[in-house]
Amino acid sequence: MQGATNQNARRTISAEGRYSYSRGLTGSLFAASVLALSPTASWAFDPGAEDPAAPDQFTWLANARDPKALEWAAEQSKKTMKRLTASSEFAKVEAEIRDARAASSPKPSYYLLQDKVVRFVRNSEHRAGAFYVAPRSAVTKGGAIDWRLALDVDALNARESKRYEVMFLNLNVQCMPQKDRCLIPFGDGGSSLVEYREFDFSAGRFVEGGFHSPPTRGDFGWLNPDTILIGYIGKPSDRLDSGFAQTIVAWKRGTPIAEAKPVYSAKSTDSMVSATTIGTGPSQQVLLNRVLDYSNFELLVVGQDGAVERLDLPTKMQNFGTAFVTGSKLVVQLADAAVIEGRTYAADTLVSYDPTEPAGRRVTEVFAPKAGSYVNDPFEGIAGTADGLAFVETRNLQKTLLIARPSARGWTITRSLTAAPGVAMTIPSYDRFGSGLIVEQTGFLTPTEIKLVVPGRKPAALFKGKAVVDARKFVTEIRSARSRDGTMVDYYLVRPKERQAGPTPVILAGYGGYGINVEPSYFTGDLGLGLVSWLNRGGAFSRAAIRGGGERGSAWTNAAKGINRQLSYDDFAAVAEDMVKSGLTAPRKIGSFGRSFGGLLSANMVTQQPELFGASIVGVPVTDLFRGVDDGSIIDAGGVSETGDPKDPKQASIMLGYSPYQNIRTGVNYPHVLTVVSTEDGQVGPGYGRRFAAKLQSVGADSLLLEGPTGGHGFPNEFANPKEHAAQVTFFIESLMK
Known part of the structure; x- marks a missing residue:
């Protein structure tokens, strides 16, 4: 800003x-009171106290x-x-x-899944939430969309005597590549310990004999259709100091998770290890993000044979160390200036790492924000598709959607959409294996609009909130x-x-x-x-x-x-x-x-x-x-x-x-x-x-x-x-x- x-x-x-x-005028009526509020020294703890970690009368x-x-x-x-x-x-x-709720419509979440669009919504009728599915073609044609109910979580709770709430939902990475099967995270009563259950959005039911994890912290990656890499806590000593799983295991379909083969173990002082899928088919891999302390991150790739390879990238990264995937390339954002492969890159630069290239030629610059320009949304500001990278640039609080595409001469940048001043723009969902973005715009006094954006085509409306x-x-x-x-x-x-x-x-x-x-x-x-x-x-x-x-x-x-x-x-x-x-x-x-x-x-x-x-x-x-x-x-x-x-x-x-x-x-x-x-x-x-x-x-x-x-x-x-x-x-x- x-x-x-x-x-x-x-x-x-x-x-x-x-x-x-x-031009604002200082109110003389309040000036005197403000002077008394302005501190002149740093806040300090009472030196009379000795041990700030000592138990007291409220420790119980x-x-x-x-x-x-x-x-x-x-x-x-x-x-x-x-x-x-x-x-x-x-x-x-x-x-x-x-x-106000009756006059408006609660904002849904949308996800692109193959030739489908998945909608998840919580409202007065579905307090725990419900998933709906519609053909993507129906969205692009415009007009009324016939949403089919796929999963009613409230009905599931009643049927199974559960207290499920959908937690940490992100179908961008929780679905099998180029398939309609996803692992949905359910927390008991809103717990951060989630059970992943495999659901088929085409069939509208849970997969018989599918994955169903015990309550766990963290996420997972699909190594192949029958194997996921997931953090597993079998006993208390399997936890990191932070409470997350220390070991990532390769869990095969139809087998007990307790028998899953360990693939990678973090140090006990690490904050967590996350996993996500990259690639498809025989070249499919799982990317591990070893989170050292929420400022430093180490990226590793696990192949089909279980071999683990560390990527030669700086540990200081933005966006919680997230790597955005487009084709064979991984894109990360640097938190500090860094020298990589002999070239200096400025802080906040988006750089691409291509493991298929020879060593020393794997890193290229995607986008370096100029002075007064920022790419700064760690959750919904960057997305990787089969076409390239989409990201939101902020300048003077105005948001613009940029599309970066790789070529033999480097990356080309085109401007796609620009929001009105003071209106936020995000990319909550995207097609990792094709074209298409879900783009949301909203403001304090501007009702939310959500659109399906495909480069080169007119955006298609998915949702328009009411005032x-x-x-x-x-x-x-x-x-x-x-x-x-x-x-x-x-x-x-x-x-x-x-x-x-x-x-x-x-x-x-x-x-x-x-x-x-x-x-x-x-x-x-x-x-x-x-x-x-x-x-x-x-x-x-x-x-x-x-x-x-x-x-x-x-x-x-x-x-x-x-x-x-x-x-x-x-x-x-x-x-x-x-x-x-x-x-x-x-x-x-x-x-x-x-x-x-x-x-x-x-x-x-x-x-x-x-x-x-x-x-x-x-x-x-x-x-x-x-x-x-x-x-x-x-x-x-x-x-x-x-x-x-x-x-x-x-x-x-x-x-x-x-x-x-x-x-x-x-x-x-x-x-x-x-x-x-x-x-x-x-x-x-x-x-x-x-x-x-x-x-x-x-x-x-x-x-x-x-x-x-x-x-x-x-x-x-x-x-x-x-x-x-x-x-x-x-x-x-x-x-x-x-």
């Missing part, structure tokens, strides 16, 4: 997607399934829901979300705030055009880790349709593109890694302060919102900026960087590269300043806090949130806990947990608007 040269300058995006510019809450801890969490959640549902606003919010608010009543702005060290930090702001008297209540959301971007979306992220209730009551909503995210490429991501993590929190606080300085809002009228790594961010706002924020939702968080939760969650080992190593005394002394749990103190007027967790969350675990909520209560803070018995890392789901979903918005309304 490009920071504005004046921190009070802002770019406004109309409902039609056009930019206009205005750490284990997810300890009976006493479960009883305590259930009682806390009962009190929370009793209080929030008793609000005069709750029933209104619940009805407003229900009406749930009158966009003419609101405006989207892109503003910039000056962080403590002078760095300009961009943020989105959605606010009413006509302001009510007094400061505007604002929900400020962020993430700031792992190179993940903050992007616009039409009431699907964060609080979802609950934001309709918030905006229609005169509230504003903001997302901050703080350091640690990927908005400005690898340098922006790396700036807040490790012991520089505090920069992310400084950026977030600076955005809140900027909104106060502009006269939009006032201290204690801002609510922080974050989930997962963003939950750590929101928890730090509670402890570092209690005078600035009036309310905080701390969702499925890590809150203690020194003591894990001892429940099998997977976040601890892999997080060292993002937040620092607590075992290193020099790093630990700095980390103490941004480990929220250790910074809860008596005598502080904390904001209202709602901590949201799930018993079945295998990614982070509920223990962090429980202990955080309990310790805040012990110092007299208004601290609520909401723990879902199911739902996993995505709790609360607006379809499976509608009351809890509405309760979150009610919490902000009661805390900031009353």
Whole structure:
């Protein structure tokens, strides 16, 4: 993102997607209060504490399934829901979300499978989800599409007495090459431990005698139609320190997985090993991604004979080390500048590696972003097809779809689609073995559109969302705030055009880790349709593109890694302060919102900026960087590269300043806090949130806990947990608007 040269300058995006510019005036009414909020020194841990990892009176809450801890969490959640549902606003919010849902259509996920398109959707009728199938030809012809129901997950749960939720679905890589069979991942109650079950989308049923894995963490790759490479945990010692499987085995159809032959074992300190399929037929292989620490990655290829070969590529890579496949070529994005085969490549460059070429001639440049240009979406911004590579370039927050094709003279780049300013563009699905992309465009005030894009043809519409608010009543702005060290930090702001008297209540959301971007979306992220209730009551909503995210490429991501993590929190606080300085809002009228790594961010706002924020939702968080939760969650080992190593005394002394749990103190007027967790969350675990909520209560803070018995890392789901979903918005309304 490009920071504005004046921190009070802002770019406004109309409902039609056009930019206009205005000059903001500093509100003198709030200037004095802002001066008191600006910190002059780094946050520091109380030196009176000795061992930040030592057990305390709340350690017993750490284990997810300890009976006493479960009883305590259930009682806390009962009190929370009793209080929030008793609000005069709750029933209104619940009805407003229900009406908005009825007026709109939930956004489906689409996947290209041979000559078919697969649609997966969750809605009020199918709370656990349903899969539908249609011929691709019906989509390209336009007109009505006859979707055939292939699998109803709710009906499956009723039939088999299961609590399945579809987790980590990515049929781009979970289906057999050039076949209609896929391994669908099911988590019990939303657990991150998933069972893979083989399903035939042509026949509309599970494959008799097909693969059905025990609950496992991680993914797999098809080595051939009857063999998959998958991580297997037969006994506790088979786990990495992170909780993922240490060993990848070759599991043959019709045999017990316990008898599968080991193919590769990672070091116990590695974060994980992932697997994916490359190629087809006799040349088919499985690519292993050895994740050392979420910043360093090693790629290996497993052949049909089981031989493992390491690819000679740098370990510093973007996109979690993902390699995108096109033909015989693998494309990766460099995180740092690197010399490969005697040539220097800049950071963020997309490079191709072709193992069929002679050594020393395998690497070529695909695309090197110019200054102010970024290829920065680690999940849905790059796709490999049989034709070449598709990727989204961002310049001045405007997205363009580029197509790169290999030739004897190198790679040629063509521009395919350009989105309106302020509208996000992603590639959620693609045809790995043919032509075709699923392209999605969405904005804060622009309903989602999803199209099938085939180069050289007119895009075909798959989905067009319906409006749930009158966009003419609101405006989207892109503003910039000056962080403590002078760095300009961009943020989105959605606010009413006509302001009510007094400061505007604002929900400020962020993430700031792992190179993940903050992007616009039409009431699907964060609080979802609950934001309709918030905006229609005169509230504003903001997302901050703080350091640690990927908005400005690898340098922006790396700036807040490790012991520089505090920069992310400084950026977030600076955005809140900027909104106060502009006269939009006032201290204690801002609510922080974050989930997962963003939950750590929101928890730090509670402890570092209690005078600035009036309310905080701390969702499925890590809150203690020194003591894990001892429940099998997977976040601890892999997080060292993002937040620092607590075992290193020099790093630990700095980390103490941004480990929220250790910074809860008596005598502080904390904001209202709602901590949201799930018993079945295998990614982070509920223990962090429980202990955080309990310790805040012990110092007299208004601290609520909401723990879902199911739902996993995505709790609360607006379809499976509608009351809890509405309760979150009610919490902000009661805390900031009353």
